[in-house]
Every structure is written in structure tokens, then in C-alpha cells.
Amino acid sequence: MVSFNKELIDYLIIGICAIIVTFTLAYYGLKKIGKDPSNILPVNFANRIWIPLLIFLISLFCQIALIIRLFRFEYTYTVIGHLSTIGIILSTAWFLIIILKVFKARILKKYDVSTSDNLKARKVYTQFMILENIIIFLIIILSVGIALMSFDSIRSIGVSLLTSAGIAGIIIGLAAQKAIATLLAGIQIAITQPIRIEDVVIVEGEWGWIEEITLTYVVVRVWDKRRLVVPSTYFIENTFQNWTRNTAEILGTVFIYTDYEVPFDRLREELTMLLEKSPLWDGKTNVLQVTNATDRSVEIRALMSAKDSPTSWDLRVYVREHLLVFIKENYPESLPKSRVSLKTD
Incomplete structure (x- = not known):
């Protein structure tokens, strides 16, 4: 002893x-x-x-x-x-x-996702983040399974449960069908990548960025700093807009309604001058067209390009404001107005 x-x-x-x-x-x-x-x-x-x-x-x-x-x-x-x-x-x-x-x-x-040309970086970030979650999930499941198998009593109970739980297994499988589908949707997103980290999307009518992608849900950061938590299956089963699927570049549109007397050539010159003065414009697209005409006014569309959607939004606001000021100061008679014709006997 x-x-x-x-x-x-x-x-x-x-x-x-x-x-x-x-x-x-x-x-x-x-x-x-x-x-x-x-x-x-x-x-x-x-x-x-x-x-x-x-x-x-x-x-x-x-x-x-x-x-x-x-x-x-x-x-x-x-x-x-x-x-x-x-x-x-x-x-x-x-x-x-x-x-x-x-x-x-x-x-x-x-890889740096903060650069303007970050498509490849966002793709790699998305793949690694989702694959990391999958591998960690598998490591935890395997380690817990191996640990439980070290207990003889638990192992025998598990064997008896597996041999006698046919109907229960079917019920559990049906009950977990949605959870399994959500998990598989997360894996599918990692492989096919319909969305990536920092993609600009419109989901349920909300415009925002993809902030986080997990195996079961996706977090969308809305422009006003709210967060949408969306199941992974949504991006597999539903239609949504992805503005940065292949490139971050995007076209912006501005609609202005004026009278028939407005000089279109002068508006085109003013649009060109505004775009050339603005650092928001990427120098690629500059178009002004008359897209519609009604009995009261004409519809003018200014089309411009920017490096990404937030920049495009700021550029559209800038162009809309300055075009309206230009028309008001130089051609006030070209603002929309109603005409009334009076006939005298």
C-alpha cells in the first residue's frame, strides 16, 4: 500500500x-x-x-x-x-x-473587400466563411459522436435506439425536413454563390448589403442600418435582385418632367457638364433621352454610370437637383404647366 x-x-x-x-x-x-x-x-x-x-x-x-x-x-x-x-x-x-x-x-x-474592384475578394470571403461554418459543424458533430462512443452504456443505448426507432426516425426526419433544407441551402449558397459578402441586394422590397452568411440564415444590412435576417432557403427558392452579381458598376437613372418648350440640347450640355464636374461619375455612360410624352408634359430620362450602387445613388441625387435648378433659373417657362384654351364668340 x-x-x-x-x-x-x-x-x-x-x-x-x-x-x-x-x-x-x-x-x-x-x-x-x-x-x-x-x-x-x-x-x-x-x-x-x-x-x-x-x-x-x-x-x-x-x-x-x-x-x-x-x-x-x-x-x-x-x-x-x-x-x-x-x-x-x-x-x-x-x-x-x-x-x-x-x-x-x-x-x-x-484579399481586401474595401477596394472598389472587390468582386474576387467578396467571392473568396463568402466561400471561406460558409465552408468554415460547415467544417466546424462537422468537427463538433464528429467529436461529440466519438466522445459518446467511448461510453459503453451510451453506445448500447444508441444501438438499441437505432434498431427499434423506425417509425420514430421517420417522424423525426419529417419534422427536421425544413431544418435540413435550410442547412443544405447554406451549403448550396457556398458552392453556387448567388450572393456574396457585401453584395448589394433588394430583398422583400428592402435595399441593402449582404453582411453575414451562415449555414441557416443570411443577414442583410439595410441602408438605414436596420438588419434583415433571412433564411438561407429564401435565396434559393425566391427571386431577388443582386446589383453586384458580376460587377459593382451600375447605371443610375433620373426622371424629370418638363413642358414641351424645354430645349433638349441645352439639357444634354448641362448634364455633361454636371457629370464631368462630379467625382462620383465613372466617365462611361452619359445619356439624356425623351422617354415619354403626355398631354401635359414630357418625360426626360438622364442615364449615368457609377462604380457602385451607393455612389450611383449620390450621383442621381446630385444630377436631379442641379438639373431642376438649371431649368428653374434658365427656362422657367419650361416647367410643367396646364394649358387652358378659352374661345370667345
Whole structure:
């Protein structure tokens, strides 16, 4: 008995010292590596990994103690064996998730979505964000499944449930059909990419940007800073407008209603001058056309281009305001008016 206790105490002392030394060397080694910008590891990698690293070392220490049979009671073997197994599985899954996030951050560092020509960057961001969620989901499911399989009682219960739950399985499958469809829609969005991060879309009559894409829902940032949370299936099953599907460039239109006497050539000259003075115009499209005529007025459409939809909106507001001021100051008689003809006998 005394010999056994002495062996256990000696192992505990040596094991704790070994854990402290190994953890300290690994932690500060990773911290030093992270400070070098040329390395793949980020600066805060050591701070992110110290908890799973400590869990892994302690669990490994317990597993070695089980192998060399240092514990006296069988119950102790069972409890410590399960806990250490779960600790190794948990820490390994944690390691994989952290490494996945580091790899994603390293890849995405090469792409900047804040630039004007950011189509490729938004595409890569969308793919990695959704695929990251899928992989993390699979890692968690597999780790939980492997951990549960380490318990003999739970494993036998699971087998009996699988063999006797035919009808229940059908009911559960039908009940989860919508959830599964939503999950598959998220995966489909990652592959086909009908939407990407920072795409400009019109959803349910609301104009905004795609802010976040998950496996089950999409967050749309509306222009007035509200947020629309839309199920992933919406973008697979419904029609919606995507203004930046292939390029961020967009045409803007301004409609003005005037009298028949307005000089169209002078309006075209004024439109050209306004666009050339504005930094919002991308220099590509500049058109003014008469698109309709009624018994009271004519409809004039000014067509202009901009690098993206927010810029297009500001450009349209600018052109509309200045064209109206130009007509009011130079051709006030060309503003819309009603004509009444009186006949005298």
C-alpha cells in the first residue's frame, strides 16, 4: 500500500512538473513565433491555444497513468479514463478549429473587400466563411459522436435506439425536413454563390448589403442600418435582385418632367457638364433621352454610370437637383404647366 502510494505521488510530482515545463515551453515558443510577421501563425495564436493545450497535456498525463496502472480502484480507472478520453477529443477538436481559423485568416489577408474592384475578394470571403461554418459543424458533430462512443452504456443505448426507432426516425426526419433544407441551402449558397459578402441586394422590397452568411440564415444590412435576417432557403427558392452579381458598376437613372418648350440640347450640355464636374461619375455612360410624352408634359430620362450602387445613388441625387435648378433659373417657362384654351364668340 505504501509502495503504491509512493509511486502514485512520485508520478504526480513528475507529471505535474512535466506538464508545467512542456506547457511553458510550448506557450512561449508559439508566442515568440507569432511575433515574427513572416510566420504563418498570428500574434495571438498562443493566447488562443493555451486552454486546449493545457487540457490535452493533462488528459495525456492521465492516460499514461492508466496505462501503467497507478490507480487502486477500478471505479477510478473508469472515471479518469472517460474524462481523459473526452479531454483529448475536446482539445483535438479545439486545435482543429483554431488551425482552421488561422488558415482562413491567412488566406483572406490577401484579399481586401474595401477596394472598389472587390468582386474576387467578396467571392473568396463568402466561400471561406460558409465552408468554415460547415467544417466546424462537422468537427463538433464528429467529436461529440466519438466522445459518446467511448461510453459503453451510451453506445448500447444508441444501438438499441437505432434498431427499434423506425417509425420514430421517420417522424423525426419529417419534422427536421425544413431544418435540413435550410442547412443544405447554406451549403448550396457556398458552392453556387448567388450572393456574396457585401453584395448589394433588394430583398422583400428592402435595399441593402449582404453582411453575414451562415449555414441557416443570411443577414442583410439595410441602408438605414436596420438588419434583415433571412433564411438561407429564401435565396434559393425566391427571386431577388443582386446589383453586384458580376460587377459593382451600375447605371443610375433620373426622371424629370418638363413642358414641351424645354430645349433638349441645352439639357444634354448641362448634364455633361454636371457629370464631368462630379467625382462620383465613372466617365462611361452619359445619356439624356425623351422617354415619354403626355398631354401635359414630357418625360426626360438622364442615364449615368457609377462604380457602385451607393455612389450611383449620390450621383442621381446630385444630377436631379442641379438639373431642376438649371431649368428653374434658365427656362422657367419650361416647367410643367396646364394649358387652358378659352374661345370667345
